[in-house]
Amino acid sequence: MQVSKFGGASVKDANAVKNLSKIVESMDKPQVIVVSAMGKTTNALEELVKDYFQGNIKGAESRLKTIKDFHDTIISGLFDDSDTSLLIPYNACIKSLEDRLKHQPSMHFDYEYDQLVSFGELLSTQIVSAFLNSQGLKNKWVDVRQVLKTDDLYRDANVNWELTAQLMGETFVFDEYQLYVTQGFLGGTLSNICTTLGREGSDYTAAIIGNVMNAEKVTVWKDVPGILNADPRIFPDAEKIDSLSYAETIELAYYGAQVIHPKTLKPLQNKQIPLYVKSFVDMNLPGTVIRQESQRIPIPVFILKKDQLLLTLSPLDFSFITEDNLSNILGLFSQHHVRINLLQTSALNFTVCVDRKEHLQSLMEGLKDFYNVRYNDQVELLTIRYYTQQVIDEKVKNRVVIDSQVTRKNARFVLQGS
Numbered sequence: 001m002q003v004s005k006f007g008g009a010s011v012k013d014a015n016a017v018k019n020l021s022k023i024v025e026s027m028d029k030p031q032v033i034v035v036s037a038m039g040k041t042t043n044a045l046e047e048l049v050k051d052y053f054q055g056n057i058k059g060a061e062s063r064l065k066t067i068k069d070f071h072d073t074i075i076s077g078l079f080d081d082s083d084t085s086l087l088i089p090y091n092a093c094i095k096s097l098e099d100r101l102k103h104q105p106s107m108h109f110d111y112e113y114d115q116l117v118s119f120g121e122l123l124s125t126q127i128v129s130a131f132l133n134s135q136g137l138k139n140k141w142v143d144v145r146q147v148l149k150t151d152d153l154y155r156d157a158n159v160n161w162e163l164t165a166q167l168m169g170e171t172f173v174f175d176e177y178q179l180y181v182t183q184g185f186l187g188g189t190l191s192n193i194c195t196t197l198g199r200e201g202s203d204y205t206a207a208i209i210g211n212v213m214n215a216e217k218v219t220v221w222k223d224v225p226g227i228l229n230a231d232p233r234i235f236p237d238a239e240k241i242d243s244l245s246y247a248e249t250i251e252l253a254y255y256g257a258q259v260i261h262p263k264t265l266k267p268l269q270n271k272q273i274p275l276y277v278k279s280f281v282d283m284n285l286p287g288t289v290i291r292q293e294s295q296r297i298p299i300p301v302f303i304l305k306k307d308q309l310l311l312t313l314s315p316l317d318f319s320f321i322t323e324d325n326l327s328n329i330l331g332l333f334s335q336h337h338v339r340i341n342l343l344q345t346s347a348l349n350f351t352v353c354v355d356r357k358e359h360l361q362s363l364m365e366g367l368k369d370f371y372n373v374r375y376n377d378q379v380e381l382l383t384i385r386y387y388t389q390q391v392i393d394e395k396v397k398n399r400v401v402i403d404s405q406v407t408r409k410n411a412r413f414v415l416q417g418s
């Protein structure tokens with residue numbers, strides 16, 4: 001069997017869903033299709049949850065109306081009036097969303113978040129499943145909350161692999177149906193309460209299903225022709241990479257490339273299942289394949305992290321940066337959950353690049369007891385993997401370089417914000 005994942009952009013309007021149906025028609029079966037919420041619905045639902053949780057019922061209702069109208073427009077582009085019976089499950093789903101908003105929220109924000117935001121995927125899969133059936137692509141809609149079992153860490157739930165494998169094995173049996181449609185991003189606790197796996201988690205869902213079902217391959221359909229060597233919005237001459245190893249993909253994700261949800265790779269690597277990243281705009285393009293063995297990437301890869309802060313610490317007692325100081329500093333970063341993107345040390349200074357948005361204030365307070373803290377705000381971190389001197393010259397020449405770190409594979413530059 002195979003697993004295919006379709007993200008929000010691939011179901012953002014009626015034409016996109018028709019295009020998805022063409023892709024599904026051409027695919028080898030048996031398949032499990034994992035679908036995300038349509039377009040930007042998850043963001044819209046996040047706003048709805050905030051209103052609901054704060055008791056702003058008017059606000060929540062008006063957001064609900066926008067979400068409903070958005071889905072209704074897609075539906076009217078897909079179905080004839082005679083198709084109403086196909087849409088019974090969709091209508092029931094809308095009704096239960098409306099009913100939820102009539103009740104008072106509990107005091108647990110993350111719980112309420114999962115109960116409401118999950119409707120994005122529930123609605124999208126009802127529409128996609130009904131549309132595929134209307135096109136003669138016979139499929140069964142599966143409620144992933146019943147088979148992808150997790151703990152109750154709402155918004156970041158952990159998978160119960162054993163139970164999930166058992167339940168999915170009993171559900172995706174491929175006798176009457178060769179095609180199943182299910183939700184990305186969602187899970188369910190043992191007591192059937194809905195959970196979510198973290199934003200952009202649908203890739204991970206596809207990998208979980210792939211792992212427990214021993215899929216032949218998993219395909220993620222995107223609006224780009226595969227994994228590129230740079231973000232085309234920043235570097236217009238970005239090129240596609242044909243193949244990557246799991247390890248290399250993990251490295252790229254670590255440096256900040258938004259290639260694939262980072263949790264996705266491990267479940268696939270463990271079972272040596274190849275992951276294809278393909279374009280839903282042109283399904284005939286070969287895309288990128290991620291697997292165990294792969295040749296070295298033949299071109300430099302550019303990863304730019306914006307909105308960085310460069311922090312420089314020096315001990316107040318004029319001591320050197322020793323192992324003791326290092327362990328104290330790193331302990332504080334870990335306690336305050338601040339991820340370090342780049343680290344440099346010298347005799348008197350400890351320098352790191354971190355995301356600006358993280359919980360920096362409390363960390364700064366902790367550091368100031370022992371260290372003199374200086375910082376450069378609004379810097380960018382450029383990583384060039386497989387660099388050559390020529391590409392460094394090209395990409396860095398007109399920029400102010402505040403710091404750099406060059407190793408065998410990577411050249412990294414802290415640049416003044418552009």
Ligand code: ASP
Nearest residue numbers: 036042185199200201202
């Ligand atoms: N719909 C969810 C999100 O936007 C999950 C996903 O798209 O992967 O975060």
Ligand code: MG
Nearest residue numbers: 008036037042
């Ligand atoms: Mg999404």
